[in-house]
Amino acid sequence: MSDALILTLSCPDRPGITANVTGFLFEHGCNILEAQQFNDRESDAFFMRIAFNPAGASAEALRAGFAAFALRQEMDWKIASRSRPRRVMLMVSKFDHCLASLLYRWRIGELAMDPVAIVSNHPREAISHTDIGDVPFHHLPITRDTKDEQEAQVRAIADETDAELIVLARYMQILSDRQAAYFSGRCINIHHSFLPGFKGAKPYHQAHARGVKMIGATAHYVTTDLDEGPIIHQDAESISHADSPDDLVRKGRDIENRVLAEAVRLHLEERVLLNGQRTVVFKG
Amino acid sequence: MSDALILTLSCPDRPGITANVTGFLFEHGCNILEAQQFNDRESDAFFMRIAFNPAGASAEALRAGFAAFALRQEMDWKIASRSRPRRVMLMVSKFDHCLASLLYRWRIGELAMDPVAIVSNHPREAISHTDIGDVPFHHLPITRDTKDEQEAQVRAIADETDAELIVLARYMQILSDRQAAYFSGRCINIHHSFLPGFKGAKPYHQAHARGVKMIGATAHYVTTDLDEGPIIHQDAESISHADSPDDLVRKGRDIENRVLAEAVRLHLEERVLLNGQRTVVFKG
């Protein structure tokens, strides 16, 4: 049996798109397994994700056939394998809870990824709590003076490993605009979120000082607009006056873990489509 | 501009259904506003909900045209107006928080319903906290001996008012099998839910005695299988050892309110499709 494929597309909303797209698949003998669409009434944009069994048709033939049609509709589109693990580069600093969580989920088959590199600005010993197995580890220290050079090295590793996704798993360095642009659309970051928000260092301590009653985390695509890229997933939970800053950090770890892992899973399964500054997330 | 319509359907899953259905709408000049589908891989069943602008086409003409096609596909289907308020009969006993909440939501336009009757086994004074406005109130007391007769009266009111939906808004009487069958698929009940569950009277007191750390509520369609009908919506929240049974009852009211209101909204917007003992809920 041939492997299932995933078609994702976005385009201006016009009558007949669903009929045409699903008609195309039907004519090529494909069988739809899962389909979701979203008509954005405000921007008049259309988004679709279809997982389908191609039957006899090859992915290449389908791509070739779809291309002409897609061109007329001004579509952004992609036909990808559903089961092929995506090559992922993981970046981390001193706190390795997100890294450990992602690697464990990968090992038990929860995340269909192929970790091609772990990059850290700290040496291997800094994340000694995490079993990274055979995944190549790259220690690329960074200072204000060496930032350009270090980022070039990061790009080189991403290029050499053909990384399809870069996950900033608590990588505590701000990417330059150039770097953010280079990884645009394929780089996911996790950061704390609070009501209200806090800028600057030690956000959990700031949140504690402010006396918030909830803390949360946001996973988003990295753009040149720091921490303001399209949001993929968020979660939050209640805290109380009795929670110390350390308690908040501890609770924050759990929220960060699950929010980042969920965002990575959604991305790997081609469930996240960009809609300007926002995302369409077909959760399934 | 003509009013938007909603097509809902379920049928055995076969290649081409989406293409055929959306093709049909396209040929008739209809413009899709919102569409969702679900392919149940286990039962090989297909479910779809499409909100669309019929352009020039009349609902009647579309229904006539769709019927032949639907027959061949063994479809359960329906084409309904999106904006027409559904006629709803509300049933209540002594606790009126769900009733008050539903009526308020109706008044501010949150629920597109037309409350055609309020039926209670208690007199009007029992729910004196609720402003029922001009909605006709029917006091139909019930005893073991008069249950058959009372239920016949309830059916009569439902028939006379052409009630499309019956909401048991904390109506504390168990419907007979006959009554449950009569209202099958159009009667929503709310009940408390706990981990683990409790049978019998005073469930919040039982939950307190057991020492559970969460309480919840379930809205479901009424079937002849008591409290076991297809689930539409559920929610739960944390409690602590310091919560008395009264605290649980208070917290339970809030959960019941929002779970029932959400289930009613989903039903009124034709977002709930039956899938055997289960539901497919297209949340939008």
Next chain:
Amino acid sequence: MSDALILTLSCPDRPGITANVTGFLFEHGCNILEAQQFNDRESDAFFMRIAFNPAGASAEALRAGFAAFALRQEMDWKIASRSRPRRVMLMVSKFDHCLASLLYRWRIGELAMDPVAIVSNHPREAISHTDIGDVPFHHLPITRDTKDEQEAQVRAIADETDAELIVLARYMQILSDRQAAYFSGRCINIHHSFLPGFKGAKPYHQAHARGVKMIGATAHYVTTDLDEGPIIHQDAESISHADSPDDLVRKGRDIENRVLAEAVRLHLEERVLLNGQRTVVFKG
């Protein structure tokens, strides 16, 4: 049997406070029903709430006896009746969902309050969905030019009715610094909260435009620092790309309702103590 009392206090943390306070109550024959304390390690401040049965002792005698002791400990303290309803002034503009919810909770006995006045900058018809019963309604329109005068009228009503608590139940006017200071510590506001936050008008539309995946609400004491007063309670829930701004407004209503009602309940039950810019909330 005499009515239960509630002692709340805060003071610098010193050895023996708990022993001294509970010893005082024991010597006066009082029986503790519920007690909570919090030692803030950072500010070295101590907070306590004790609900107790005074047995034979009168509240006045206890207050007199406690005063000398409290003075030596630099305490902020209060001995209040547990069951006496607090006099509450409710302020509202055009959206009356929070008002309706508070009044319903009061009627069924969930909130131990005595609503002494409803003040609105809009006429009675603006909140026609809400049954305000016999609660006096005051229409006090406001313009830029009449703001001083209107606020003086509001203060006059608060004074005449001896209002102990002012609830801004979606009152869409910004209080002047003078007004905020006048009601300091006894005025609760509700506002939307988002991750990240948004300033200015139409916040739900801004949140939708930003593509957030959660919305929430915050209840806080009003201070001269707009929307930045000590937070009493917060809650949030998940949304999706398919939620329109109207959907967010609808979901926001539910969150605002329950967050404000909970904050009011906590305040009425003397469960909220100020800790600088923050609160200590003894949830029970």
Next chain:
Amino acid sequence: MSDALILTLSCPDRPGITANVTGFLFEHGCNILEAQQFNDRESDAFFMRIAFNPAGASAEALRAGFAAFALRQEMDWKIASRSRPRRVMLMVSKFDHCLASLLYRWRIGELAMDPVAIVSNHPREAISHTDIGDVPFHHLPITRDTKDEQEAQVRAIADETDAELIVLARYMQILSDRQAAYFSGRCINIHHSFLPGFKGAKPYHQAHARGVKMIGATAHYVTTDLDEGPIIHQDAESISHADSPDDLVRKGRDIENRVLAEAVRLHLEERVLLNGQRTVVFKG
């Protein structure tokens, strides 16, 4: 500086207990860091947890002094070190997500425990995804015929290692009544929880077949009453019709992880007191 201590106690509720207990600590020069109490109005039982700085006093001297007083009050009590890691035996079968999560939390200092043994009815290879480091691993296979013998071996390991807590981290064997009794009060189990509940094998598949809209997990003390011991912590989250049984299993892992870890943390910090079939949990 001497190490902080934790006093936990429960006894019949009588006037003056708080005054006497805190007076005792005050007289011995101890400084309270954190204190919580609960008066169970139904059972007239009193519960208290006090973390305190003993200043010059030794734990032994305090215990000796407290014993006489405690005897008169019919107290169950304990004075324990706050920082000493508790010796913990971890039991696991084939699914190691809870084990991996607990060990990671231990390594980064989140759980103050000393893992003295890992016991599994499967060989080491079954949990190859987990880095168990130097923690001794014991493979103790079990069959119907060898259950008595295997359980004796488990008890022997617990005795030899002086295990203070036994955590069933997805150990898929039902303990005999004898074993449950032997570990009574010091053995925590995690199991799935649903609304409604399901008995028997493959619960996530049953939940899917029933069409529930929420799944959850419960951590509880093991008693001879299977899955019915005193509940320590619970959590739940929403699911949809589109979640396959595999999706439920995946989501269940996350809930199980955090619920079990939280229950273990609460126990290790002496925050859980037994109240008959229930628990009093002083969350801090």
